[in-house]
Amino acid sequence: MTNNEKAQVIDALRKKYELYELLGQLKLSRSSYYYAINHRHNGDKYGDLREKVIDIFNESNAAYGYRRIHAEIRKTYGKVSEKIIRCIMRDEKLKVICVRMRRYSSYEGEITPAVPNLVDRNFHAEAPNQLIVTDITEFHIPSGKEYLSPAIDCFDGMPVAWTIGRSPTAELTNTMLDSVISQLKPWERPIIHSDRGSHYRWPDWIKKIEEAGLTRSMSKKGCCADNSACEGFFGHLKTEMFYGRQWDDVSLEEFIKKVKKYIIWYREKRIKETLGYMSPIEYRRSKGLIGL
Numbered sequence: 159m160t161n162n163e164k165a166q167v168i169d170a171l172r173k174k175y176e177l178y179e180l181l182g183q184l185k186l187s188r189s190s191y192y193y194a195i196n197h198r199h200n201g202d203k204y205g206d207l208r209e210k211v212i213d214i215f216n217e218s219n220a221a222y223g224y225r226r227i228h229a230e231i232r233k234t235y236g237k238v239s240e241k242i243i244r245c246i247m248r249d250e251k252l253k254v255i256c257v258r259m260r261r262y263s264s265y266e267g268e269i270t271p272a273v274p275n276l277v278d279r280n281f282h283a284e285a286p287n288q289l290i291v292t293d294i295t296e297f298h299i300p301s302g303k304e305y306l307s308p309a310i311d312c313f314d315g316m317p318v319a320w321t322i323g324r325s326p327t328a329e330l331t332n333t334m335l336d337s338v339i340s341q342l343k344p345w346e347r348p349i350i351h352s353d354r355g356s357h358y359r360w361p362d363w364i365k366k367i368e369e370a371g372l373t374r375s376m377s378k379k380g381c382c383a384d385n386s387a388c389e390g391f392f393g394h395l396k397t398e399m400f401y402g403r404q405w406d407d408v409s410l411e412e413f414i415k416k417v418k419k420y421i422i423w424y425r426e427k428r429i430k431e432t433l434g435y436m437s438p439i440e441y442r443r444s445k446g447l448i449g450l
Contacts, residue, residue, distance in 0.1 A: 160249055161186060165194035207235065208246050215252045218428070219420070221398030223254050229435035270359040276375035277351045281387040283313040286447060287346040290318065290338060291388040293353055294326050295396070299405040299413055306417060307334045307357075309350075310391050315430065316438035317391065317421050322414050331357040332366060339370045351375040353385050394428075395420060 159167070168180045168191060181188060214230050215222055222230075228243045247253075283289040289312040297304045307330045308320040319337035323330045335350075342348070350372050352358040358376065367374055377384030399420040405413065426439045433441040442448045 159184075161190050162194045162249065165191050169195075204242065204246060207231070207238070207242070208250065210235070211243060211246045212250060212252070215247070219399050219423075220252075220254060221394075221428075225431070226429055226435070229429055229431075270361070270364065272354055272359070272376050272379075273374045275351075275377055275384060276349055276373065277384070279384060279386065281312045283311070286311055286313045286316075286442070287318075287342055287348045288313065289351065290348045291351045291385055292331070292334070292358075293385055293388040293392070294331070294355065294357065295392045296326070297400060297413070297417070299408060299410075301405070301408060301410045301413065304410060304413060304417070305330060306395075307331050308388070308391065308421070309334055309338045310388050311438075312387055314433060314438040314441050315387070315391065316425055316442075320421060322417060324410065326357065328357060328360050328362055332362055335363065335366050339366070339372075342370070347371050347373065349373045349375050351377070351385065353377045353382075354379050394424070 164184045164186045167184065168177070168186070171180055177188075177191075181191060210231060211227055214227050218226070224240060224243045224247055227247070228238065228240045231238050231243065277289065277291075281289065281291070290309050291312060292307065292309050294305055294307050297306070302324065304322055304324060305326045306320060306322050307326075308317045310316070311318045318341060319334050321330050321334040321337075338350075347370075350367060352375075354376050357363060358374070364374070382389050395417075399416065408416075425437065427437050429435045429437055429440075434444075436444060439448070
């Protein structure tokens with residue numbers, strides 16, 4: 159219990175027990191008790207801030223911890239102590255949901271020869287559309303299964319394209335690749351890095367890559383660290399919008415809308431410490447790469 163909650167219990171029992179007995183049982187100091195009482199009587203001086211913290215937490219779908227909320231608060235409130243944000247989150251029981259993810263594998267053997275791993279775990283890019291990573295992940299809910307195929311730009315972690323379907327087909331990945339290619343400027347020829355899944359070894363995928371003048375790169379077999387930039391995106395997505403949620407009464411159509419809504423939020427509003435607590439879109443605007 160918080161000190162405020164302990165003080166409320168003490169107030170309810172003071173007619174029956176001595177104050178020192180209640181303080182001892184609840185392990186609350188006398189000064190902390192009177193501070194909580196005065197705080198309650200004088201009103202909440204952090205009332206407006208508390209509402210803002212709750213709003214940011216809810217808008218993030220319970221994904222933001224105190225550091226990201228603190229960064230968002232500073233944009234509008236100016237200098238605020240991280241300790242205050244932590245206290246408010248503790249009082250309001252705002253806890254980030256953390257669940258371990260299970261990885262989907264699309265490996266079906268050596269369909270066509272693998273290409274070298276040109277990235278070698280160096281996922282740094284100096285500009286957009288230099289290095290793009292991709293993979294497929296599976297969502298299993300009571301209504302059925304859905305598969306997501308995104309393209310993540312390593313410049314800022316932005317999902318630049320994605321497709322969602324009920325089966326992990328070549329069409330799923332090829333449509334995503336078509337979307338990536340359609341966004342490239344004539345001089346842009348990024349590396350497209352993936353795992354060794356069958357989707358990236360089928361003739362259609364290879365043909366699209368070659369016709370667009372792009373370069374293929376592949377992870378080592380069974381080595382998810384070789385594609386950690388894409389795995390990291392999946393980790394955020396599943397932790398922040400999928401795991402720990404109730405999906406019993408959600409149709410596949412509704413679920414797809416929620417995934418799309420999260421990806422758009424991730425692009426436009428989800429702040430990243432590595433981007434100076436800006437979202438990918440905000441970061442690109444700050445660099446003059448896109449219009450205001």
